[in-house]
Amino acid sequence: MTGATVWLACGVLREELTRLRRDGRIAGELVFLDSLLHMNPPLLESTLNDELLRRRAGGDRLVLVYGDCCAGMLDLARNFGAGRVKAINCAQLLLGRERYRELMREEAFLVLPEWAERWEEVMASALGPDPAAARALLTEHRAVLVYLDTGLVPVPARQMEAFSAYSGLPWRVEVIGLETALAGLLEAEARGGEQA
Amino acid sequence: MSSRGAQCDCEELYRQLLDAMMNADRARAAEIIDSALSGGIPPARVITDILDPAIVRLGAMWEGESISLAQNFIASKIAEDALLRCLPERKEPHGPKGVAVIGNIEDDFHSLGRRTVGLFLGTAGWQVVDLGNDVPAEQFLEKALEVKASVIGVSAMMQTTALNIKKLRDLIDREGQKDRIKLAVGGAVFNWRPELVAEVGGDGTTRNAVGADHLFTRLQKLALASGHVS
Numbered sequence: 346m347t348g349a350t351v352w353l354a355c356g357v358l359r360e361e362l363t364r365l366r367r368d369g370r371i372a373g374e375l376v377f378l379d380s381l382l383h384m385n386p387p388l389l390e391s392t393l394n395d396e397l398l399r400r401r402a403g404g405d406r407l408v409l410v411y412g413d414c415c416a417g418m419l420d421l422a423r424n425f426g427a428g429r430v431k432a433i434n435c436a437q438l439l440l441g442r443e444r445y446r447e448l449m450r451e452e453a454f455l456v457l458p459e460w461a462e463r464w465e466e467v468m469a470s471a472l473g474p475d476p477a478a479a480r481a482l483l484t485e486h487r488a489v490l491v492y493l494d495t496g497l498v499p500v501p502a503r504q505m506e507a508f509s510a511y512s513g514l515p516w517r518v519e520v521i522g523l524e525t526a527l528a529g530l531l532e533a534e535a536r537g538g539e540q541a
Numbered sequence: 542m543s544s545r546g547a548q549c550d551c552e553e554l555y556r557q558l559l560d561a562m563m564n565a566d567r568a569r570a571a572e573i574i575d576s577a578l579s580g581g582i583p584p585a586r587v588i589t590d591i592l593d594p595a596i597v598r599l600g601a602m603w604e605g606e607s608i609s610l611a612q613n614f615i616a617s618k619i620a621e622d623a624l625l626r627c628l629p630e631r632k633e634p635h636g637p638k639g640v641a642v643i644g645n646i647e648d649d650f651h652s653l654g655r656r657t658v659g660l661f662l663g664t665a666g667w668q669v670v671d672l673g674n675d676v677p678a679e680q681f682l683e684k685a686l687e688v689k690a691s692v693i694g695v696s697a698m699m700q701t702t703a704l705n706i707k708k709l710r711d712l713i714d715r716e717g718q719k720d721r722i723k724l725a726v727g728g729a730v731f732n733w734r735p736e737l738v739a740e741v742g743g744d745g746t747t748r749n750a751v752g753a754d755h756l757f758t759r760l761q762k763l764a765l766a767s768g769h770v771s
């Protein structure tokens with residue numbers, strides 16, 4: 346048993362968590378799973394279960410950096426004594442609960458940096474190959490695309506322009522730091538598996 | 542599944558609808574429903590024999606990991622379209638059946654199921670007060686008391702947000718309204734995890750919007766039977 350913290354995280358937060366560790370603000374090992382697993386929650390759940398099973402044998406302190414991304418996420422945390430960030434998704438972890446709430450009321454479609462690079466791949470699998478149908482579905486309940494700029498990579502303006510054209514939604518940038526996410530990560534690590 | 546009628550090959554229509562949903566073909570799904578309705582199949586039967594089996598089958602495929610979240614989302618949208626096409630005429634010949642307060646619990650922003658339930662309740666004769674997404678427990682109870690609703694319907698998509706419903710359960714009990722106001726709960730997570738209904742303190746649930754009127758009517762009767770509703 347090493348007693349080290351293993352951060353089991355969605356790949357959508359790879360840049361952010363890597364930076365925090367490099368700056369010495371979190372310690373331990375970072376393990377990332379493909380962010381596209383989010384599109385198939387049962388597969389995400391079984392993958393996480395396998396990974397947690399493997400990691401538990403090593404005796405490390407486990408922290409799940411996942412929102413409520415599959416039906417059994419809370420059970421995974423409980424069953425493996427893992428900590429888990431208190432957020433319903435990665436965007437809420439980055440933004441904090443109140444700002445996330447405000448953006449949802451604005452009917453914002455939130456775009457994370459890693460996701461922005463893959464928007465075509467995600468949208469094609471999510472909304473089908475017909476752009477008109479995709480646009481109709483997106484604009485039905487969303488009013489604006491909001492790119493969450495964590496400051497670690499240049500704003501992917503070309504991709505956002507293309508996504509805006511595809512979706513029919515305007516877009517803007519919301520500059521956010523990593524402090525809110527850091528607080529959530531450290532709180533989850535400190536809390537451990539007691540109240541996952 | 543039986544077609545239960547010479548004029549309706551409901552099983553074939555169900556298969557076609559399921560195929561359209563799986564392929565995210567919104568227009569084709571609309572065509573199937575419209576042709577069934579224009580062919581004289583009653584809307585209630587289109588729902589029970591064509592649409593509902595497709596929804597149930599999709600749910601099974603979802604639980605069996607054979608469709609993705611995205612496909613499920615699109616299929617849900619198509620199901621909502623189809624339900625809207627099948628809505629019967631409003632029944633309010635003698636005033637509303639009752640008042641129903643509905644909303645998504647605090648931190649939950651998945652409105653599709655709630656809106657569909659509201660539509661079905663409305664057309665079944667209920668006066669529906671829809672509080673929208675991300676509704677705190679206090680607002681639910683305050684509104685229910687204000688409009689004299691005996692049923693509050695709370696929706697949640699995922700487990701963490703569903704657990705917020707406990708706050709409403711506790712508030713209702715603490716304020717002495719347990720007999721007077723019944724708590725209906727629903728949302729995808731309750732279909733995956735039926736035990737969650739009891740865990741959050743729900744008085745009942747329904748797998749989908751088709752069963753909402755029956756559920757709310759049953760719960761209202763329970764509240765009326767307690768003698769606290771005027």
